[in-house]
Amino acid sequence: MQVTEAIILFIYLLIVTFIGIYFYRRARQSESDYFTAGKSINTFVGAFAIFAAVASSSSLMGAVGSGVALGVPYFFTYAFGVIAILPFAMFLISGQIRRSGVKTMPEFFQQRYGNSVQMVAAIIVVIGMTFYMVPQLTASGLIGSYVLGIDYKAAVIILGLGFTLYAALGGMWAITYTDLIQGAVMLIGIVLLAGIILVDHGGLNSLISAALSVDPAFGDITQPWMSYFGLFIAFLWFGIISPSVVMRNFASRDAKTARRSAMWACLLYLTLFIAGFMVTAAGANLGIVGTLDNTDMIFVSVIEHYLPPILGGIMLAGLMAAIMSSADAMLLAVSAAVAHDLYKAHINKQASERFVTGLGLIVMVVASIIGILIAIEPPGLIAIMVGWVGGFLLSAFGFPIVLGIWWKRANRQGALIGMVGGAIVFLILVIGQWLPTNAEPIIAAPISLVLMIVVSLMTDPPSKEVQAQVDYYHTHLDDEQTA
């Protein structure tokens, strides 16, 4: 057991749990408070919150692990995709979705396409986000077992239940404010680590030379082109198709704040990955990748090698922070999909707000238990599991969202077939394993696009009201400002 690291991690978890309980009462006031923090978050808090939600455990552990194992171009492909997440989402959907006034992504589908599409979308959100808990739990289990010196399975269970508790209690209020701390800890931790690594090696050039002398293939393209391209597009689209990221956008005070938050979050993310590059080079320099049980542990090895225990503890708390904030946002998305989009929208329209938030809480706990059960025997490396989730959601939601905003002619039938068709083709490709790792969306997403366009054109156009609604999404371009 690493005593210093364990104490720091414990104190950290206590603080965030306390914040969760503090915000409990505030969160239960209304559904809007619970799911979107009353739409009152400012730029500073919002930037860290969006940053922490997008920067999942895979951003740190997975990117570094895969960069050391597969070469630094793989790491940069990862970064090239994820840093474009926020600008890309902002360019195509953020303002428009915000103007639509919905609380969750399936609710947007309901407004644009009707009930059937909302229900299918809610089911896909539940499947995708519940599975997305698995890489987060795997990462927390790896860190927990290292710090506490306990079995990986026990670590997954204890930490998984621990961070579900505060997410479930506080809803978006707790998540957004603890994200401020988590985002800051994560960022400061990795920048500090990168600085120490650079000083230790006497500059970037000699750090890269040292890594290349240990692993001559460190700078090479080691995988088929499709693997890089598939990884890039799966991440690029993540801000559009990930309900947890889209929901952060709704929590901002106004549209300008939402844009500025996303812009600054992009800078925070850029800083994280530049520091991550140093960590990757240091990881290659250690030359131990073949000796680890799990390549994703390389990050922890770098921390252990370069940092004294106190700083190491803070850094591990930062890693755990990344995992918690992402996992919480996912749990909230699952909870909103079931309580808000399925139960309140279709089963019991008269349900009280208190009952809906209570149901959301129960759903969170159930989803995290399912995630824990799968994570006990994880089906792949963190980066690959995250790539699967991104690819699945892109194949199902990517074009129904973007065309729903930009193409008035897109209708219910087209969206339904595009969504279900894309999801099924993706699953078949993953199960069949004919393509290089993570290349599935290169095939599945265009199929979804073609299905959606062809079916929409073959069936009746949407009603005049819906078409007027699509125009309303774009009112920032009108001469008369209405948004």
Add this chain to the structure above:
Amino acid sequence: MSSRSKMKDPGLILTVVLVLYAGFVFVWWPTDVYYVGISLVAWLMFIGLFFWFLLAIVYSLWIERLDEQNKK
């Protein structure tokens, strides 16, 4: 609102810019050119990281300017 004005949306224009740069990297794909021992592909992506942030700034300021004009 006409569909013509959608084509002038800063978001759509900047998406085209983003896709052009990503397309440039993935079409050219200079795997065998190296700089400081690392493939040029990686360096092009590294430059791209800063370019993405620049695009985010351009978008935010552009939309704010449009908002100002609309208010007037």
